[in-house]
Amino acid sequence: MVEEKHLLAYKCKKCGQLHYPFRMRCKKCGNLSQFQFDTVPLPQNGKIVTFTYAYNLPGDFAVQKLGLAIVELDNGMKVTGQLKTVNPKIGKAVHGKIEVVRNEGFNERYGIVFY
Amino acid sequence: MQEVYIIGIGITSFTRLDFPLYEIASFPAMEAMKDCGVTEIDHLFVANLGGGRINRSTGLASAVVDTLSLTPAGAESIENGPASGASAIKTGFMAIASGMHNVVMVTGAERMREANALDATEFVATMTHPLAEQIYGVTLPALAGMFARLYMEKYGVTERHLAMVAIKNHHNAMFNKFAHLHQEITMEGIVDSPEASTNNPYVAEPLRFFDCCPVSDGGACVILANKEVAKKIKKPLIRIAGVGQATDVHTVHERDNPTDLLAVRKAAAQAFKMADLKPKDVNVAELHDAFTILEIAESEEVGFFKKGEGHIALENGVTSLKGKLPINTSGGLKAKGHPVGATGIGQVHEIVLQLRGDAEERQVKNARVGFTCNFGGFGNNVVCLTLVREG
Numbered sequence: 001m002v003e004e005k006h007l008l009a010y011k012c013k014k015c016g017q018l019h020y021p022f023r024m025r026c027k028k029c030g031n032l033s034q035f036q037f038d039t040v041p042l043p044q045n046g047k048i049v050t051f052t053y054a055y056n057l058p059g060d061f062a063v064q065k066l067g068l069a070i071v072e073l074d075n076g077m078k079v080t081g082q083l084k085t086v087n088p089k090i091g092k093a094v095h096g097k098i099e100v101v102r103n104e105g106f107n108e109r110y111g112i113v114f115y
Numbered sequence: 116m117q118e119v120y121i122i123g124i125g126i127t128s129f130t131r132l133d134f135p136l137y138e139i140a141s142f143p144a145m146e147a148m149k150d151c152g153v154t155e156i157d158h159l160f161v162a163n164l165g166g167g168r169i170n171r172s173t174g175l176a177s178a179v180v181d182t183l184s185l186t187p188a189g190a191e192s193i194e195n196g197p198a199s200g201a202s203a204i205k206t207g208f209m210a211i212a213s214g215m216h217n218v219v220m221v222t223g224a225e226r227m228r229e230a231n232a233l234d235a236t237e238f239v240a241t242m243t244h245p246l247a248e249q250i251y252g253v254t255l256p257a258l259a260g261m262f263a264r265l266y267m268e269k270y271g272v273t274e275r276h277l278a279m280v281a282i283k284n285h286h287n288a289m290f291n292k293f294a295h296l297h298q299e300i301t302m303e304g305i306v307d308s309p310e311a312s313t314n315n316p317y318v319a320e321p322l323r324f325f326d327c328c329p330v331s332d333g334g335a336c337v338i339l340a341n342k343e344v345a346k347k348i349k350k351p352l353i354r355i356a357g358v359g360q361a362t363d364v365h366t367v368h369e370r371d372n373p374t375d376l377l378a379v380r381k382a383a384a385q386a387f388k389m390a391d392l393k394p395k396d397v398n399v400a401e402l403h404d405a406f407t408i409l410e411i412a413e414s415e416e417v418g419f420f421k422k423g424e425g426h427i428a429l430e431n432g433v434t435s436l437k438g439k440l441p442i443n444t445s446g447g448l449k450a451k452g453h454p455v456g457a458t459g460i461g462q463v464h465e466i467v468l469q470l471r472g473d474a475e476e477r478q479v480k481n482a483r484v485g486f487t488c489n490f491g492g493f494g495n496n497v498v499c500l501t502l503v504r505e506g
Binding site (some may be wrong): 020021022049050051052053054055056057058059061065066068069070078079080081082090101102109111 | 232233234236237240244246247248250251252253254256257260261262264265268316317318319320321322366367368369373
């Protein structure tokens, strides 16, 4: 059985503030110690904050248009990801899966895709 | 602190220019030196974003200072995304304000059209967050599309309002011989007629082709000086009265409210405070309308209109050429063009023309105070300038 993959948030060891994406210094307590974050999985479910279908894409995307969204996850954090749900609307509930989101030659990049 | 004046200006057409990048940066500098008659330059700041990647040309400032036979003056290249131009002006301002230099040349250039459209889009997208945005295929138009959708839903802005920005700025550009697009557009042609969706296809929903600026080549230059030098030039005295810069989080999703442009708000507030002026004192402004929605949003964030009311002012003609506060008289990025490194300097070029009274058919009557907003990334690094005419 394959373990389910998650996006990771960075939790400050000192004050507990969550960050996504990674930053070197906590935005809340300003801690200056090294390795100050624990990684914690982000929830996969959330609601669409806003979305678009983009048509003029970087050359390695072999699709006519690409759905992209900012989603507010169940813990209140927001992330950017690809959008494959049908009939998207602002506020619609979506479920995220970790998949290959970009194929740059031999370099497969994983990220979150919302259905 | 020494007061800083703009004594000379120069610009190229914003279009496709089949010249090396350093020539595109140098041509407007020649024009600016001719404009003020000053050729003794203490230092150069050269703004550019894509030279290394698109034109295989780095160390641009060193090439420009030599091309202009200005060696051994000091010279640096400045890169701050689409706000490179205003950042270079800000750096020049600091050099003179500090008393370190008397005369500084600030020139900017971009040669984007050497790349094909896909490469240009991908290149610009390298400004987005590498791990949290870029890997998904997020581009600047995509960020603008997501911003626009939320903004429109929240404040009742419609596709027609966006089209009004494009129609206004295309109209203004008709009077600017340096503008990239000399093409009047109509509501019928881009929104209402059965052909509109063919004329004006989606780029990043809800934004369409005519909501986006063109990809331009071009250069622009200003020469800055202290008061002692400026007083000797037989031109109206144009002073950089206020400078503001602010940053915001890199990813748009990390903003508490994704429709707020906090860096614009803070940079503008600083530029007004330093000048001891208020948004209501401004007679003419150039705002960074890389996408039509941004002109509306920035007109609110800089303080011209209340949040959510920019589109109403637009609808009422307040921001038109004959309105109370004309915005983007040059045609803006939308129609004048967006040669990235030159854009912020081009905005200041337009304001100087307006304040001197040299803007010909697009002249705003009795313009005394001008304002520019140069927007880097998707609003994560913004530089605003307040310019005043003295005497």
